[in-house]
Amino acid sequence: MAKKSAIEKNKRRRRLVAKHAAKRAALKAIANDQNLSLEERFQARLKLAEVPRNSAKVRIRNRCEVTGRPRGFYRKLKMSRIALRELGSQGLIPGMVKSSW
Numbered sequence: 325m326a327k328k329s330a331i332e333k334n335k336r337r338r339r340l341v342a343k344h345a346a347k348r349a350a351l352k353a354i355a356n357d358q359n360l361s362l363e364e365r366f367q368a369r370l371k372l373a374e375v376p377r378n379s380a381k382v383r384i385r386n387r388c389e390v391t392g393r394p395r396g397f398y399r400k401l402k403m404s405r406i407a408l409r410e411l412g413s414q415g416l417i418p419g420m421v422k423s424s425w
Contacts, residue, residue, distance in 0.1 A: 344375055
């Protein structure tokens with residue numbers, strides 16, 4: 325099980341991303357628009373720098389829903405390889421059978 329503080333920090337980041345997504349997208353569109361003047365684009369960059377860093381989508385860490393483990397993460401199932409193996413062995417994941425030969 326991962327540290328509770330790390331899991332909560334990631335949840336906080338997810339909330340910030342959702343809260344500031346529209347504002348960040350608008351500012352980035354202005355900053356990258358080549359048709360606008362250099363001054364307007366620079367002002368957009370300055371405003372973008374004022375938005376919290378943790379509101380960037382890149383800063384979210386994929387974590388297992390079951391254990392909170394950050395490594396060995398399967399996006400499709402939203403869990404780590406270890407949790408997937410344990411739940412698969414117990415027969416709790418439909419269609420998954422642990423191979424043995």
